[in-house]
Amino acid sequence: MKKTCCTLLCAASLAATPLGVLAADVTVDSSTLFSYGKRDVSGGSRQTLAPATQFLGLTADKLADGNLSLHLYGWGRADLADNSFNNNSSDGSLTYGYLQYRFNQAGASIRAGRHFIHEGIVNDQIDGVSVRTDLPMGFGLSAFGGATVHTTDLSGQNNDGKGDFLYGGRINYRYKGLLDIGFSAVSEGSAPTSTVANRTNVDYTRIGGDIWITPFATVDIIGQSSYNTETSKMANHSYLINYKPIQKLVLTGEYNHYSDSSYRFPWASTSTALLNPNDKSSTAGLITSYEISKNLEASLDYKHYTREFGSADRFGGDLRIKYKDNSIRGGFGYHYLDAGQGFAITPYTSGSYQELRCYVMQDTKSYFGAVDVLGQFFKDDIYNESSAWEAIASLGYHITPALALSGDISYGRNPQFTEEVKGLLRLTYNMTYNGTGGKK
Amino acid sequence: MKNRTVMLPLLAVAGLFGIIASCAQMQTVPGLPASHPEALAVGQQVNCSECHEDQQKGTMKAFNAFSHTRSFVKNHRFYAASDDRLCSTCHKSSFCNDCHTNQVEMKPSTKYGDRPDREMPHRGNFMTMHKIEGKLDPASCYRCHGRANNERCVACHK
Numbered sequence: 001m002k003k004t005c006c007t008l009l010c011a012a013s014l015a016a017t018p019l020g021v022l023a024a025d026v027t028v029d030s031s032t033l034f035s036y037g038k039r040d041v042s043g044g045s046r047q048t049l050a051p052a053t054q055f056l057g058l059t060a061d062k063l064a065d066g067n068l069s070l071h072l073y074g075w076g077r078a079d080l081a082d083n084s085f086n087n088n089s090s091d092g093s094l095t096y097g098y099l100q101y102r103f104n105q106a107g108a109s110i111r112a113g114r115h116f117i118h119e120g121i122v123n124d125q126i127d128g129v130s131v132r133t134d135l136p137m138g139f140g141l142s143a144f145g146g147a148t149v150h151t152t153d154l155s156g157q158n159n160d161g162k163g164d165f166l167y168g169g170r171i172n173y174r175y176k177g178l179l180d181i182g183f184s185a186v187s188e189g190s191a192p193t194s195t196v197a198n199r200t201n202v203d204y205t206r207i208g209g210d211i212w213i214t215p216f217a218t219v220d221i222i223g224q225s226s227y228n229t230e231t232s233k234m235a236n237h238s239y240l241i242n243y244k245p246i247q248k249l250v251l252t253g254e255y256n257h258y259s260d261s262s263y264r265f266p267w268a269s270t271s272t273a274l275l276n277p278n279d280k281s282s283t284a285g286l287i288t289s290y291e292i293s294k295n296l297e298a299s300l301d302y303k304h305y306t307r308e309f310g311s312a313d314r315f316g317g318d319l320r321i322k323y324k325d326n327s328i329r330g331g332f333g334y335h336y337l338d339a340g341q342g343f344a345i346t347p348y349t350s351g352s353y354q355e356l357r358c359y360v361m362q363d364t365k366s367y368f369g370a371v372d373v374l375g376q377f378f379k380d381d382i383y384n385e386s387s388a389w390e391a392i393a394s395l396g397y398h399i400t401p402a403l404a405l406s407g408d409i410s411y412g413r414n415p416q417f418t419e420e421v422k423g424l425l426r427l428t429y430n431m432t433y434n435g436t437g438g439k440k
Numbered sequence: 441m442k443n444r445t446v447m448l449p450l451l452a453v454a455g456l457f458g459i460i461a462s463c464a465q466m467q468t469v470p471g472l473p474a475s476h477p478e479a480l481a482v483g484q485q486v487n488c489s490e491c492h493e494d495q496q497k498g499t500m501k502a503f504n505a506f507s508h509t510r511s512f513v514k515n516h517r518f519y520a521a522s523d524d525r526l527c528s529t530c531h532k533s534s535f536c537n538d539c540h541t542n543q544v545e546m547k548p549s550t551k552y553g554d555r556p557d558r559e560m561p562h563r564g565n566f567m568t569m570h571k572i573e574g575k576l577d578p579a580s581c582y583r584c585h586g587r588a589n590n591e592r593c594v595a596c597h598k
Contacts, residue, residue, distance in 0.1 A: 029532075029534060031551065033546075033551065035550075053545055053546065055545075055551070057532070057534045059532065061474075071532075071533060073533065073534045073537060075545050077545055085591075085592065091545070093541075093542065093543040093545070095534070095537050095541050095542065095543075096533055096537065102474060103471075104471070105467055105468075105469055105471060106469035106470075106471050107469075107471035107472055107525055108471070109525075115533075116533065116536070116537075116540070118520050118521055118524045119521075120521060120522075121521075123517075123521065123583070124587070125542050125588070134469050134471065135469070136468070136469060149542050149588075151542055151543050151588050151589065151590065151591060160587075160588075160590065161586060161587045161588075161590060162587050162588075177501060177502055180501070180522060180523075182522075210521065210522065212501065212522050214501075214502065214505075217502070220502075220505055222518045222519070222522065223518070224518075224521065236579070238518070240515055240518050242505070242511070244504070247489060247504070250509050250511050250512075252511040252515065254515060256579065258578075258579040260578065260579075263579060263582070264578075264579070264582050264586055266587065279578075281577060281578055281579055283577055287510065287511045287514060287515075289509040289510040289511045291487075291509070297509070297510060299509075299510040299511070301514075305576045305577055307575065307576075312576055314576075318510060320510070320557075329557045331556070331557065337572070337576075339572065339576065342575070343572055343575045343576055344572070345568075345571040345572060351572040351575070351576075353572070357563070359556035359557070361554070361555070361556055361557060368554060369554075370553070370554050370555070370556050371556075372553070372556035372563075374563050374564040375564075376564065376565075376568075376569065382568065388564065388565040388568050388569070389564070389565075390563075390564040390565060392553050392556075394553050394554040396554055406554050408553035408554065410553070412564065412565060414564075414565035414567070414568050415565075415568050416565060416567040416568045417565070417567070420565075422550075424550070424553060426553075426554070
């Protein structure tokens with residue numbers, strides 16, 4: 001797998017040159033990161049971490065008749081000191097790699113290769129084919145099928161939570177700008193389950209509906225519900241309502257309900273330790289977002305969490321500031337989580353904490369810099385620490401509009417590692433920086 | 441059995457006519473452009489209604505529903521699930537895959553330490569905080585770590 005990933009990543013970088021000749025629009029995104037850090041680990045030892053990581057993406061648009069495009073993205077890592085994770089000193093992954101043909105009409109497209117599927121209740125990744133098109137009279141249709149994308153061989157586990165293959169689709173109907181209603185289904189073959197005795201693999205299907213309705217110009221309701229045919233129970237309900245009484249004010253209400261055994265039906269063996277099949281969880285929240293001026297946005301939010309063993313509440317607010325044509329940006333946020341013993345870290349009695357965050361950054365044509373501070377202050381000490389905090393300072397220079405060199409230094413204290421010091425050097429090359437649309 | 445034998449070809453022919461009729465009208469079905477015709481500034485909280493007052497051709501949804509308010513960013517999964525073609529007119533897949541991926545190498549907030557303005561999960565010391573946050577809303581963990589990105593979870597949760 002690693003060899004495959006490395007080969008593909010190398011091929012992607014090498015392919016840029018010949019594709020540049022064939023295609024009208026080839027872009028490459030590259031981030032090379034060298035990080036260095038010291039980390040205390042339990043038992044009193046101290047690790048030195050020095051991983052070198054390469055993220056590489058390539059997009060070749062307007063191939064063949066102009067409607068064909070190639071999309072590749074992945075990463076590879078080599079540890080130059082202690083292993084940063086597990087016993088592997090190197091790793092890599094192809095995040096996506098697919099060909100897309102986009103038709104001129106009806107938003108129709110075909111994708112083949114490794115890609116993500118977002119269709120109604122479906123949010124997954126396949127090595128396969130997907131097609132979608134709008135149809136006359138407001139209808140739309142999509143279908144997909146292929147092998148699941150396995151994460152890796154998990155240490156000590158016999159599966160990564162995924163089955164062997166996925167297929168499904170969505171059909172939807174749109175009426176003017178008022179209604180978009182969809183029905184989607186996904187079937188997975190040989191899926192590992194957390195509810196079946198002896199953890200045998202099964203084929204299962206999840207079906208569901210999604211809706212976007214705008215009954216008034218100022219109100220949107222968006223949401224979805226899904227049903228697991230194997231457990232014969234509803235898996236989830238997730239709904240959002242937006243109310244915009246004036247252009248710059250948005251009031252949002254959100255409700256989510258999950259039945260764990262149905263929603264999290266296929267999962268890795270880890271679920272044995274984490275999952276009570278009878279558990280249900282719900283969240284209900286409100287967000288108010290107001291654009292005070294073009295350069296200042298304020299928001300207030302509240303969320304209520306409900307589990308079998310209790311409930312908790314979180315509330316707070318954020319302020320976001322822009323200045324000098326967006327070149328200076330800043331933010332401040334405060335939140336308080338009020339959570340009882342059920343949510344606390346064992347053996348403590350409270351999971352409550354306050355969180356403060358403050359950042360400021362400037363991005364000019366030549367240099368850019370940022371400072372970001374985050375602190376969590378616990379109601380009850382955790383591992384004899386009353387807080388966890390981290391500060392990151394970053395400074396960089398635009399060598400060209402597309403090429404930039406930057407470095408980060410971070411320092412933090414927390415109950416887990418007590419003390420963390422990290423440094424990171426980053427070389428980024430983003431050909432789409434000034435392009436139309438592109439990566440933002 | 442005999443009825444079924446007769447019905448199947450009839451249904452197939454009817455379906456074929458339906459497909460041909462649909463294809464003939466496909467030319468008139470509007471679609472979204474492949475990319476936004478004008479470059480938008482990096483880090484900008486895009487307000488679509490600054491330029492657009494009407495509905496999109498392809499999705500027929502109101503433009504102002506997609507203005508990137510704080511609420512929109514927090515709840516973007518609802519919009520992406522309905523029609524991610526609109527997202528892709530401005531964002532490459534890699535923009536989404538900075539967080540949503542099958543195997544993440546590092547925390548997105550570490551990769552983008554120079555971009556504190558971007559909404560990134562698990563900032564700071566999440567090793568401690570996940571012991572609280574995971575109990576609050578386990579489905580939110582599952583959406584990213586249940587079927588993917590679970591390599592580091594199993595280091596402890598065996």
